[in-house]
Amino acid sequence: MKINDVVCPFCGCLCDDLEITVEHNRIVAVDNGCTLANAKFMSKEQLASPIRRTGEGWENISYDEAIQYTVDMLLDADRPLLYGWSGTHGEAQCIGVHVSELVGGIIDSTTSVCHGPSILAIQEVGHPGCTLGRVKNRADVVIYWGCNPLEAHPRHMSRYTTYADGYFLQNAFRERKVIVVDVRETETARVADEFIRIKEGGDYAVLSALRAIVRGKGDVVPESVAGVSRSQLERIVTLCKDAKFGAIFFGLGLTMTRGKYKNVRNAIELVDELSRHTKFTITPMRGHWNVYGSNEVFTWMTGYPYAIDFCRGIAFYNPGETSAIDLLARKECDACLIIGSDPGAHFPRGCVEHLAEIPTVVIDPVPTMTTALADVQIPVAVSGIDADGTAYRMDGVPIRVRKVIEPTLPNDREVLKSIHAKMKEAKGQ
Amino acid sequence: MTELLIRNACVIDPLNDICGEVMDIAVRDGKIVESVGSGAEVIDAGGSLTMPGGIDSHTHICGTKVNFGRYMSPEDMRAGRTARRGHMHSTSGYSVPTTYGTSYRYSAMGYTTALEGAMAPLEARHTHEEFTHTPLQDMMANTLFDGNWPIMQAIHDGDIRRAAAIVGWTLSAVKGFAIKLTNPGGTEAWGWGKDVASIRDPVPHFEVTPAEIIRAMIEANEMLNLPHSVHLHCNCLGKPGNHQCTLETFDLVPNANNKRQSLYATHVQFHSYGGSSWRDICSRSEEICRAINSKPQIVIDMGQVMFGKTTTMTADGPMEFNLYRLYHNKWSNHDVELETGSGIIPVYYSRKNLVNSIMWSIGLELALLTDNPWQCILSTDNPNGAPFVKYPEIMALLMSKRYRNEIFGTVHPDTEHNVPLAAIDRELTWNDIAIMTRGAPAKALGIEDLGKGHLGEGADADIAIYPININETDPATSAEEVIRAFGQTDYTIKRGRVVCRQGTCMVDGKNTTIWVDPHISENYSMDHDPEFAKNFDRYYTVRMSNYPVQEEYIRRNLCIETEAQL
Amino acid sequence: MKVTLEVKPRQKPYLPIEAEGIVPRTFFEGTDSLTVFRGNKELPLEEIFNVAIEGEAESVDEVEIIILGDSSRIKRVGEYMDGGRIHITGDIGMHCGNFMSAGEIVIDGNADAWLGREMRGGRIRCHGSAGDYCAAGYRGEKRGMRGGTVEVFGDAGDFTAETLAGGSVIIHGNAGDLSGVDMKEGELTIMGDTSRACANMSGGMAYVHGTVNDMIPTFRKIGQEKVNGEPYTRFSGDIANRGKGTLFIRNYKYLD
């Protein structure tokens, strides 16, 4: 059986044109997707039942036992952390917020290790953005800054920019200028019309210089800024001002390097400045699948996009203090529930060590690096494969992901619902 | 079966011509009935003012743009936080509260129904998700068609029927309620960083004018037999001298429907400015109201500005950019492919500022100079003019000349030379206020037949009991009491259940989404239109099959099916 | 009145204690049921501290709080303080002196991040080093510290005096990256080195008596001027942000 227009559950592009072939409730072929999508759909080794660590290894336990363990763990803790969320759908994230609020814990998503700085910047100066279709149909200048879409978002260029024809650009590849800004010549840089190589840690200075030039104050700018000549900067500014519609996309090269959110703020203020001359927009290249959905859900439920501390009843937000990495590195939490992410694979060593020390439960279909740190793992259906729900694309467009095969395991929202119900019961409500 | 009896209610119910009669209200299974048995639960209202639940016919509380207002404003979020308590979730935010915060605060003020003012079809799912978490109000969504490509093309081709068919298809697909036009044509021009300068200024490339879009949509609206009229945010919002544009727009409107208005013009305060720059801006409320008084086919809402901090958010992208250049504060913009745009900036309306003082005055003038209260609905265009928690103060300002004078004495001293307010003596009555917040919005939205906005037999038992006795209180001299009473009900009852008691919400609640589904003949169905489908999949970045909002998002809903003349 | 609070050993020493109640006014007005929080658990003050109160006070300014022991994870001490004195003999946790408007806080050891956040008045003296966001603002808020003085005798972390909007900040050692970033008003003095000072500033005044590394390239050089007899370069900016701030710098290097 072929299923059309399937939504990919892997990256923030949320491509919704995949074609999946299912035989006997198994996925046998994936068409239209990139290699990352294929790998996601075709991965197999799911756990069959919840497991608990014993002295020597692991034992199978029932869902009831696993859920009870989780509830007890969270209630016993003084400052529990509920982390992850980008791999799951919005409906599960909503219940996650309810659980955090009820237990008095901290809820944070993988945002804090990718585009958290973008959010901090947006909170300072706002965000002139648009949906991806606006770029596809109109943009004649596209800038990729500190990101490498060919690797991290393989279909971004073919669906939305370089190779995507649009209403006002019948031959996008010819009519659209692509500029790449990075500290090294990436694969994406090699297919660009212009490449700007910046010295490591120099993004902020280059952005400031561009802003001054756009304002007509280029005379203050030194001959060379972080490895980029003033003449190249001036050329770029002319290109941008002459554009009918310009779009900047940026990634971890901006958010996770020296200066972090101030880099992003500077890029946004460059777009503000350019907007006085022509149309310009900026969009963060959100990575983990539904990470943007976690920000949306947390925001309407709690008022803040990530790193929300409910320990004192009211919501408190202060990334750098209430964000997962900082909490773990400083050992400021004493239990952890992880869902829809694999911090064991990405977090710094100090954080991983603390995770191993405190009681930890993982909700994830497959054994991951985080499993090695956990006391209990609860397998679940995969959002977008055997569970449906809502996900938000990197530009804020919400799409419903489908269930293409029948699940054999409960999904995230069902497991979280049970946790929530049991917790309410324990609290006498 | 559950029964409730409210005794000794002093009822104002304008749709049923009841004004201050002390009576009992019987409720069975969520509906108003003639009488109930002796086993019914009893609430003694003790002569307190009792009205149908409030209806906000234009507010921004759910969806992409609203959530972005929260997302970008942790400083606003920390300004209004409460912890989880009983049935109430924690809340955050002052001018853009979290969904629960919004829902609880509206409920405490006796509001039980609200229309989200602007939903981009492509992002409708988001609006519906937030509706789910706004449990104590029934919700509807204005759906944006101001820059819709296939519709502009159809209008350009002179094919209004096709334009209507696309509107109908979209409303059904996204579970929308009504046609919203925000700066028609302007949001598409903004796709190039431009705007339209008047209703005769053609949209770049599409070569249709705002006037043509407005007229075509009014016609399409009636072809589709929609409950509500076209809901218009006029062009040129916030620009000195824009009253001209507003008056020209009003002149476009035929009297096309004998049950209700043909055009709902929203937040008209922002569209009633004289002068040619910020230096000589003045009120033109008198001319605007003269037009309204002579055109029964138009209903407006005020868009009142109140002093203090708030956040402006609208689909009007170019207007927000102008505000940004004025205030140099943080600015967000979000264009939506093939459809519309939006912008957000925080503002502070200061009584020391002449322009802000004039704006404040104009809103009140509109309500006081519109002869027929059924034509002017109370609103702040929440949160653009002020957060909705300011409504009680607005009611007091309208009901008391004395209070108005008192506040007028605190605004910028030059205000009086630029506005007619000081010369207006009218004081609105309890009944006028009930009309402006219940009867008129229900009628304008076309939901009175669904049992909204009144307490007749068969109506939804959405009821607000305010702690005030109108026979003992003269609103002209007791502004403070009016503000206190309208600020918090004794009881807010939704579908026959007490949902809020003196500010505390008593239930988890589950709301109803009201939407429209116009039935269109096969010939005009976009589902079978190869041209529409081809362009859809070519220019949108979401496949046509993934675009419609699925049933999962409207668990409890009320679908208004209409027979389109197509 | 002298209030001595000695931190007791805790089973989970890393879990922060939130103690915004520890301000002179609380003790001046009487403290029967003062509580602090360990995560989501509300505890009597005495469970975390040995408490000793001596003497009386006629006004809040006559109250002195002395904190002894390991207070490095005690947060929000001195929040909204409006008079009196707090003397911390060791290190202090995050958010010490948030929103403080009057009085004095003296820290003998180091201070963690957000020391004196959004301060309005009064004085903080930290004899050790301060963490990131010393004398800074809150997320999304345009204006940070608005008055008073923060003086750090050791080093300060990154984003020192971010969005400074009044008052003065003096760092005797070095300051981290982006000190004075987005500042609007007020005065920042750094005796040692820093990097990318005052990026995007719109107003205010800053002195760097050491070296600014990776100097922001969008400040206009006004010329050489003498400060205390030494030659300094005077800059105005940040031009990228239509800024009108003033910078006096002893030495600087661009990242070119």
Ligand code: SF4
């Ligand atoms: S680009 Fe991203 S969303 Fe699209 S198919 Fe590849 S992994 Fe999936």
Ligand SMILES: [Zn+2]
């Ligand atoms: Zn509006």
